[in-house]
Amino acid sequence: MAPPALDLTHSTHAKMMVIPPRLNLRRAASYTGSSTHEKAPLSSTSSRFNFNHLLFSPPPSPGLPALVPRPKKSPVAPRPSRVFRLFGWFLSLLAFLLVAKAGVKHFGDVPVVDWALGTQEEYEMVGQDELPEFPTPIAVTDRRGRSKWTVSIPPSYNFPLSTKEYTDICAKCHEVANHVRDLHGKSSPSQKASLNYYYEDPYFLDVTEAEERGLLPGAQDTARRISSRSQESHLPVCESTLTFVLETPDAGLGTTLMMLWMAYGLAQKEKRAFFIDDSRWAYGEYTGIFKTPPIPNCQPPPRHEMLPCPRQARHLVVSAATSKETFGNSFANEYEIRKKRDQDREKPMFDLARTGYEALFRLNHDDHSYVTSRIIELRGKAKAPLGHKQDGTVVGVHVRHGDQHPFEYQYRGAYIPLNMYADRAREIIEDIHNTSAPSGGENVVAKKHSFTVIASDDPEVYDSEEFKRSPRAQEMIKLAAKSQVPQPEQDRSVMHKFVEETFGWEGGFFATMFWNLGRAGINSDGAAASMPVAPSAETTRLRSYIGRAYLMDLAILAHGSDALICTISATGCRLMAVMMGWEKAIDHGDWVNIDGNYQWAGLTPVS
Structure with missing residues (x-):
């Protein structure tokens, strides 16, 4: 069957318009894409492709704009640049979250760990999944809203802590104590109470008590270690101790020695067993200069129970880093006779140092023998003739x-x-x-x-x-x-290696x-x-x-x-x-x- 013929007899256009050849117009569809005919794809071998569009701009098409906007074709796959941008944003967000988590973990001002108090002395951690991995005071709260605080030192942490760590712990102890006091609606202690050297914070839990209540880990391991050591040495663990750490950023020996003597006298007054740690002393081993100090008839506690603050801790650590805590204004207020204005007001502090001197200033055998003989020699020169x-x-x-x-x-x-x-x-x-x-x-x-x-x-x-x-x-x-x-004598006519x-x-x-x-x-x-x-x-x-x-x-x-x-x-x-x-x-x-x-x-x- 033949296709129907195109009948133009009834066309609305009586005449056809012929475009003058001088205009030399191109098809509008080549530039605007408004043609309804499907265009063949361009390629490097297509005869329709040329570089004329790079040399001049064609005149506008005489065709009328479309009344209906052309539908946009959604790409089947996202552009690679968009994928890379999304991936980059994801990595940046992940890195930010990790950094923020680390910052909160290590630099939190007052770490808070909630604990629940059961009817049968059962406790569980409900505020945080784990304790901080560094030494710091923490606040704990029971189900009734009662808050207390303690100091957490990981049992595997090195001892002694650095001077900076001891300083930071003492500073944070004041912060967390005030925080817990605020939770109880209590105001800060009065000036008289703050100057009381033996003031006891009712909201402080010692490490041993915190372990017994399940607030701090390691209670069973600690008991096992204590039992093992007690069987070996047949000595019980000391009930209360004071450990002096011989480490200071000060190169001089005088200040350390004065604090050592006063700390010993303080320990005797407070009935604490006294120990010395010289593991990081700048002058070497303590027994290289002095004789062995008096040994208590008990064993030192686990190291993570030795705290630099507060003063009421059962096992206290004293060093140059904690000197303000131990020998600060409250200490002076306690061991000075304020009513007297003469030298006698310093006598209680002098007596503490004298107690430490008499017990600890025992030079090693060689030095002691020399000092004794030298004193006899000098006194002999001053002796009057017969x-x-x-x-x-x-x-x-x-x-x-x-x-x-x-x-x-x-x-x-x-x-x-x-x-x-x-x-x-x-x-x-x-x-x-x-x-x-x-x-x-x-x-x-x-x-x-x-x-x-x-x-x-x-x-x-x-x-x-x-x-x-x-x-x-x-x-x-x-x-x-x-x-x-x-100075070694050298031949100046010969070049020698540089010697400082x-x-x-x-x-x-x-x-x-x-x-x-x-x-x-x-x-x-x-x-x-x-x-x-x-x-x-x-x-x-x-x-x-x-x-x-x-x-x-x-x-x-x-x-x-x-x-x-x-x-x-x-x-x-x-x-x-x-x-x-x-x-x-x-x-x-x-x-x-x-x-x-x-x-x-x-x-x-x-x-």
């Missing part, structure tokens, strides 16, 4: 230089002049041996046998005009000056020099650079020598002198007052401070 009853006077002089400057305002940027020590020593000898007294003949002889004994951290003091004729306190261990170190310049102790004891002992070069930031790194055996040996020399100086001056001159800004000066005893040093006035009008105090001198 036929005379009055012996000479030995005046000890302790000069501290280095990085310790005086309290006296005019000398704060330098040191007390040496002539002030020498002049005061002569005054003391003149006062004791007054030649104008009735027994002038005896005083003249005794005065001739009087002399000064010098000890200093600065080798140049021994060679000064004021003290070059004065014997040293001890000559067993000396801090050498640069001029005293032998020799350093001595001129100027006194400096922390930078101490921390860099045993190193190839000097680091200006010695403490920061060397503290995290375990010292070598040679470095530890050198540091131990310095500590031994310092302690022998103190012992000989304190016990071998009739009077002692020093500057209270140096902790060694205050230590020697304790070693001399209250009656001799304070009551009799044989301990003489020439650094301002300051009275004795354990850690902070009082004007």
Whole structure:
């Protein structure tokens, strides 16, 4: 059957419009795509493809715009750029959530762990899935809304904690205690209560009690370890302890020694067993300098039960990092006689330090033997000849230089002049041996046998005009000056390998020099650079020598002198007052401070 013919006789257009050839128009469909005919795809081999559109823009099409917008074709698959963007956003969100979780986990101000109290002493953790993996105080709450707090230290955590960790825990203890107090609707303690050294927080739970209630893990393991150790040593675990950690960022030995003595006296007063930890002491092992301290008749507790705060904890840790907690304002308020304005108000604190000194200051065998013989030798030089009853006077002089400057305002940027020590020593000898007294003949002889004994951290003091004729306190261990170190002779005509310049102790004891002992070069930031790194055996040996020399100086001056001159800004000066005893040093006035009008105090001198 033939297709129907196209009949144009009834067309609405009587005539056909012919486009003039000068216009040279292209089909509109080539540019606008408005043609209803399907276009063939373009390819590199298509004859319809050309580069004319890159050279000029065609004139607008004369065709009319479509009345109905063309439907958009949805792509079958998303463009690769969109996929990559979505994937990138997903990764960014995931990373943000992980960082936020870690931040909340490690830097939360007050970690809160809820616990439920059953009718039969059954507890369960309902606030958090797990305890923090780092030492921190935490708040706990029961089903009735009663809140308490404790300190969580993972049982597997290293002991002792770092000084920064102890400082952070003590700071957070105050925060979490206030937080729990607010939950109970209680206000902060009054000023009188806050200054009470033995104030007990009713909302604090000790570690042992928290483990028994199931608030802290490890109660069964702890009991098992305690039982095992008790069977081995046949000693029970101490009911209450105080452990002193011999670690401080301070290179000096004096402050640590003063706190050690006071901590021991405090432990005896509070009936706590006393232990010493020297695992990270800058001067090496404690028994390398002192004899073994008194051993309690019980065992130390598990290490995670030893807390730096609060003071009411059964097992307390004391170190330089917790000095404000242990020896702060409340301690001074408790152990000072505030009603008195004279030196006697410091006597209770002095007595604590004296108790620690008598129990702990026992030098090792070699050093003790040398100190004893040296004191006998010095006293022998002061002994009067036969036929005379009055012996000479030995005046000890302790000069501290280095990085310790005086309290006296005019000398704060330098040191007390040496002539002030020498002049005061002569005054003391003149006062004791007054030649104008009735027994002038005896005083003249005794005065001739009087002399000064010098000890200093600065080798140049021994060679000064004021003290070059004065014997040293001890000559067993000396801090050498640069001029005293032998220099190897080398042939200057031959090139040699560079050797760093020799350093001595001129100027006194400096922390930078101490921390860099045993190193190839000097680091200006010695403490920061060397503290995290375990010292070598040679470095530890050198540091131990310095500590031994310092302690022998103190012992000989304190016990071998009739009077002692020093500057209270140096902790060694205050230590020697304790070693001399209250009656001799304070009551009799044989301990003489020439650094301002300051009275004795354990850690902070009082004007």
